[in-house]
Amino acid sequence: MEEKIVGGKIEVQDLKHTFRLGKLDVPVLHGVDFTIRPGDFTALCGASGSGKSTLLNLIGGLTKPTEGLIRIDGQEISAMNENELCLFRRENIGFVFQSYNLMPYLTALENVELSLIFGEVKEEGRREMAMEMLEKVGLADRMDHKPNELSGGQQQRVSVARALVTKPKVVLADEPTGNLDSQTGEEILALLSELNREQKSSFLIVTHDPRIAEVCDHTIFLEDGLVVNQWREHHAH
Amino acid sequence: MRIKDGVMISVRNLKKRRGRTILTALGVAIGTAAIVSMLALGLGLQKNATESLGDFGDLSVLQVYPNWETVEPGESAQVTDEQILNLESIPGVQAVMPTIDYYGSTEIKMGRQYSDARIVGIDFSKAEAFGYVVAEGTLADGSFREVAVSYKFPDDFYEKTKTRPNRQERDDTGAQPEYREESVEFNYNLGRLPVVGKNLVLSQMQYLGEGEVKKKEYKVRVTGVFQEGVGEWGSTIYLPLELVKAMNDWNTGEGPKGRGVEEAQGYDNVRVKVANNDAVQQVVEGIRAQGLETWSPTDMLEELNQVFLIIQLILGGIGSVALLVATIGIVNTMTMSILERNKEIGVMKALGATIPNIKLMFLIESGVIGILGGLAGLASSYGVVALVNLVARNMMGDDLNSALAMIPVWLALAAMAFSLVIGIIAGLYPAGKAAKISPLEAIRNE
Numbered sequence: 001m002e003e004k005i006v007g008g009k010i011e012v013q014d015l016k017h018t019f020r021l022g023k024l025d026v027p028v029l030h031g032v033d034f035t036i037r038p039g040d041f042t043a044l045c046g047a048s049g050s051g052k053s054t055l056l057n058l059i060g061g062l063t064k065p066t067e068g069l070i071r072i073d074g075q076e077i078s079a080m081n082e083n084e085l086c087l088f089r090r091e092n093i094g095f096v097f098q099s100y101n102l103m104p105y106l107t108a109l110e111n112v113e114l115s116l117i118f119g120e121v122k123e124e125g126r127r128e129m130a131m132e133m134l135e136k137v138g139l140a141d142r143m144d145h146k147p148n149e150l151s152g153g154q155q156q157r158v159s160v161a162r163a164l165v166t167k168p169k170v171v172l173a174d175e176p177t178g179n180l181d182s183q184t185g186e187e188i189l190a191l192l193s194e195l196n197r198e199q200k201s202s203f204l205i206v207t208h209d210p211r212i213a214e215v216c217d218h219t220i221f222l223e224d225g226l227v228v229n230q231w232r233e234h235h236a237h
Numbered sequence: 238m239r240i241k242d243g244v245m246i247s248v249r250n251l252k253k254r255r256g257r258t259i260l261t262a263l264g265v266a267i268g269t270a271a272i273v274s275m276l277a278l279g280l281g282l283q284k285n286a287t288e289s290l291g292d293f294g295d296l297s298v299l300q301v302y303p304n305w306e307t308v309e310p311g312e313s314a315q316v317t318d319e320q321i322l323n324l325e326s327i328p329g330v331q332a333v334m335p336t337i338d339y340y341g342s343t344e345i346k347m348g349r350q351y352s353d354a355r356i357v358g359i360d361f362s363k364a365e366a367f368g369y370v371v372a373e374g375t376l377a378d379g380s381f382r383e384v385a386v387s388y389k390f391p392d393d394f395y396e397k398t399k400t401r402p403n404r405q406e407r408d409d410t411g412a413q414p415e416y417r418e419e420s421v422e423f424n425y426n427l428g429r430l431p432v433v434g435k436n437l438v439l440s441q442m443q444y445l446g447e448g449e450v451k452k453k454e455y456k457v458r459v460t461g462v463f464q465e466g467v468g469e470w471g472s473t474i475y476l477p478l479e480l481v482k483a484m485n486d487w488n489t490g491e492g493p494k495g496r497g498v499e500e501a502q503g504y505d506n507v508r509v510k511v512a513n514n515d516a517v518q519q520v521v522e523g524i525r526a527q528g529l530e531t532w533s534p535t536d537m538l539e540e541l542n543q544v545f546l547i548i549q550l551i552l553g554g555i556g557s558v559a560l561l562v563a564t565i566g567i568v569n570t571m572t573m574s575i576l577e578r579n580k581e582i583g584v585m586k587a588l589g590a591t592i593p594n595i596k597l598m599f600l601i602e603s604g605v606i607g608i609l610g611g612l613a614g615l616a617s618s619y620g621v622v623a624l625v626n627l628v629a630r631n632m633m634g635d636d637l638n639s640a641l642a643m644i645p646v647w648l649a650l651a652a653m654a655f656s657l658v659i660g661i662i663a664g665l666y667p668a669g670k671a672a673k674i675s676p677l678e679a680i681r682n683e
Contacts, residue, residue, distance in 0.1 A: 053680060062587060062676040083591070089676075090589020101584040101679060105253035106246070117242045118589040162588070174680060 007039035007202035008073035008169030015068035030225040041196045041203045043213045046222035060172045061085040094163030096173035100155040102147040108158045109143040133165040153184035173205045238594045247602040261570040264563035265610020272556030273618035279549035281642040301507040304530040315503035327523035329516030332366035335504035337481045341488035344440040350394040354472040358481025374433035374461030384457045385475045388465040391432045393472040396424040432459045567663035575671045583678025592672045599668035607660020
């Protein structure tokens with residue numbers, strides 16, 4: 001990368017979150033604390049219902065926590081209003097979704113460009129940036145295909161390219177391999193890991209797949225809304 | 238996000254849902270076509286009526302006549318010299334010209350040719366203000382020796398060939414010849430005769446009873462022929478006012494040389510030339526304030542305009558109902574579409590689309606539906622108008638001044654603008670709904 005990206009440091013302190021289901025309050029997170037170092041490739045593991053997806057949404061600024069503090073790169077996003085969150089998201093966060101969530105009426109290239117359009121990137125060079133990113137994820141020959149003409153793995157690659165093209169400080173992935181067969185899942189994982197090393201963004205991947213944890217710098221285990229275990233590997237970058 | 242990007246995304250989206258887009262736009266198309274065709278018909282009818290009215294003559298020339306409602310029975314109703322002076326002082330009046338018709342019988346001869354032309358007295362000094370423009374020759378100078386004639390005048394001459402009884406046929410025997418009725422043959426096929434510079438002899442005749450006829454002759458020279466469409470329709474000779482007055486007086490035996498003592502009362506017909514069309518209404522009111530009555534084509538035009546306004550309002554109203562239904566159709570379709578695209582909108586928000594971005598995209602989308610419908614509606618209106626005109630031409634033929642229905646450029650542009658606005662207005666509610674969708678929808682997995 002010509003442009004040096006500094007990954008964001010993610011600080012989570014005493015984070016509590018409660019869902020409201022009708023008249024019933026359902027507590028999901030009970031005071032979560034952890035810190036993710038800039039540029040780390042982090043896995044967030046836990047059983048279904050452990051609150052890991054909620055935690056990811058909170059870090060991504062998609063929703064606001066009931067209580068507690070989230071700071072990304074020094075900015076306290078838990079204190080932001082909706083509009084500030086929106087602007088923060090588009091400049092600092094890249095999302096990869098389990099079911100890819102590409103726009104069905106746009107080509108692979110246009111889907112990647114969409115992030116740049118919302119990111120207010122100037123028209124000149126926008127297309128080139130998107131093409132470069134698609135080449136990086138290995139889809140140089142699929143740029144003009146619509147999502148329904150691509151395999152699941154290919155769609156997820158487009159999704160990864162779309163998340164990374166804006167060069168965000170933090171990349172959040174929610175079960176990125178969940179809809180893929182194990183072979184393809186591993187390929188996507190390898191791609192994410194490779195891009196993490198190359199682009200230096202901080203990656204946080206929600207998964208219940210313990211194999212992912214093996215390739216991560218940092219793994220956080222969540223159970224019933226609490227961090228029950230975490231460890232750091234020391235890879236030579 | 239720029240409008241251009243928004244348009245790209247919206248158009249792609251609409252293409253993806255082609256069937257639904259077309260159906261929704263069809264509603265707008267029907268509404269637009271209804272309004273535009275109906276207005277086109279209204280405008281065409283109005284233009285036709287206005288043009289027919291234009292045949293009556295110059296809108297800035299008003300005919301003034303006595304107010305018959307205030308005239309006592311038996312009293313002669315004419316416009317007096319005093320009233321004419323008053324008319325001239327009304328603001329906005331450029332010129333006033335009384336005219337007098339000649340009532341008696343006259344024989345008009347030009348050499349051996351006869352004419353049955355009408356004789357009208359006008360004021361030559363004001364002729365030009367009233368559009369009496371000569372096509373040939375010059376305007377008469379107003380002296381009793383000079384006259385001007387209408388355009389049709391040179392066409393309407395005829396020759397008489399009389400077969401007289403009891404003359405040549407009397408033979409030497411001295412016997413009473415067989416009685417033969419006097420017969421006159423008329424030849425009307427003389428074509429258009431040259432008249433400028435020619436002398437006319439006008440012979441006034443008074444029948445005094447018992448076969449006695451009193452005659453008075455005037456010799457006048459034709460100096461000019463007015464343009465076609467000027468003044469009266471038929472064959473007319475225009476004489477100076479005073480001469481016609483004198484001729485009428487001679488007929489009735491009144492006037493300075495006659496036996497009567499009564500003064501000539503005034504004029505049958507007075508024309509008022511208004512300086513410009515905007516002043517017409519003001520002058521009409523001024524004339525009525527003088528106790529005179531007037532009629533101008535603008536009076537009728539105004540009534541017609543009101544009638545057509547009502548027709549247009551009714552027709553436009555029917556179309557508006559259609560368009561209202563179409564608008565609700567857009568709201569419906571867009572709302573449905575947003576419900577289906579909950580997740581998509583959530584993803585866009587997660588990718589950094591702001592609330593104005595989302596609103597813009599949906600407003601563009603509904604605006605495009607509106608424009609598409611407007612275009613299709615306008616196109617079909619042109620078809621309807623062509624059809625109406627075809628049928629009308631077949632039924633009415635030459636009675637039609639111009640097309641029965643017409644779409645002026647402003648109407649076409651207004652229709653497009655209107656359908657765009659309709660689309661955008663219809664999109665307001667769905668767009669607001671879309672903007673409220675939480676980015677969390679992106680994460681939700683069905």
